[in-house]
Amino acid sequence: MDVQPDRYHRQQLLPEVGEAGQRRLGELRALIVGCGALGCAQADLLARAGGGHVRIVDRDVVERTNLQRQTLYSEADIGHAKAHAAAARLGAVNSSITIEPEAADFSPENAEGLAAGCDVILDGTDNFETRFLLNDLSVKLGIPYAYGGVIAGRGMAATFVPGEGEHSTPCLRCVLPEPPPAGSVPTCDTAGVFGPAVAIVAAQQAADAIKVLLGRLDLLSGTMLDFDLLHNTRRRLKLDDLAGDRSACRCCGQRRFDFLDGAMASLAQPLCGRDAVQVTPAVSAGVAFDELSERLAAHGPTRRVGPLLKAEASEGDRQYALTVFPDGRAIIAGTEDPAEARSVYAKLIGA
Numbered sequence: 001m002d003v004q005p006d007r008y009h010r011q012q013l014l015p016e017v018g019e020a021g022q023r024r025l026g027e028l029r030a031l032i033v034g035c036g037a038l039g040c041a042q043a044d045l046l047a048r049a050g051g052g053h054v055r056i057v058d059r060d061v062v063e064r065t066n067l068q069r070q071t072l073y074s075e076a077d078i079g080h081a082k083a084h085a086a087a088a089r090l091g092a093v094n095s096s097i098t099i100e101p102e103a104a105d106f107s108p109e110n111a112e113g114l115a116a117g118c119d120v121i122l123d124g125t126d127n128f129e130t131r132f133l134l135n136d137l138s139v140k141l142g143i144p145y146a147y148g149g150v151i152a153g154r155g156m157a158a159t160f161v162p163g164e165g166e167h168s169t170p171c172l173r174c175v176l177p178e179p180p181p182a183g184s185v186p187t188c189d190t191a192g193v194f195g196p197a198v199a200i201v202a203a204q205q206a207a208d209a210i211k212v213l214l215g216r217l218d219l220l221s222g223t224m225l226d227f228d229l230l231h232n233t234r235r236r237l238k239l240d241d242l243a244g245d246r247s248a249c250r251c252c253g254q255r256r257f258d259f260l261d262g263a264m265a266s267l268a269q270p271l272c273g274r275d276a277v278q279v280t281p282a283v284s285a286g287v288a289f290d291e292l293s294e295r296l297a298a299h300g301p302t303r304r305v306g307p308l309l310k311a312e313a314s315e316g317d318r319q320y321a322l323t324v325f326p327d328g329r330a331i332i333a334g335t336e337d338p339a340e341a342r343s344v345y346a347k348l349i350g351a
């Protein structure tokens, strides 16, 4: 328990929380995967609420372009691992909780270990492959999963509750059977992101995570929030209406965990002696080069060379040269590190 009993007074006044609820929050564990804009806001809300154990996994380092919307970082953190910079900041906000930073690439190999002992999963990722991996984990281990995403002013959030209980819902794969093909959707790094939209999605995810930790699944909405803050639209769609036949779902219906098993994993292979990594996406239906070229042009020169698209881009003080093949494969020169190459792929090509 907190050594400062008045810290949570205003929250304990809520009948949905109370003293018993506050104690539960302190005892249970949240897993935040990805500590960019969404993850920062989720972690801050959970830490201030007295979420007693928060495990944060992120593979990236802080860059200057992050500071516009990633609220746990300051200029002094540039170049430092996000998970550790976030933990230092959260420890200063609330010294009575335990923050477990993991500077790791969340992958099929380490996913179950990182989720062990967690009571709720929060999505702070920037790519669909990791989201489907989180959905597999959620269903296999029976842990509720707060999904969220933001591109430009548009945000989506939904909390999936696995299992057969009274408050269970369809899973992400019931709603979206396969991830979008590589290169088919814009990313924050190519389409931009409107900071206030992040705050709404992260608040919805954190609110749902707190409800889960309180044991109040009855307070979850069973809906997908879908809004565009730049164009003033907002709607809520019932997950039951969005989902197909649950018994036909490969994940929650047939209990096949394609992403966790690695059958649907992208491959990142260092190319010997070339300071380059080849990334092969898990799902590809071919890349729309004109659209991709337009998106990448904001980062540096792009050109078509025969069937290939070549582009240059910088992230922080790192320079990369991308060669994209029509089938979605890409060679990313400028790194030998598979995790870094996967990160660059997710940010610039996407899916």
Ligand SMILES: [Zn+2]
Pocket (backbone or CB within 6 Å): 170, 171, 172, 173, 174, 175, 246, 249, 250, 251, 252, 253
């Ligand atoms: Zn399902």
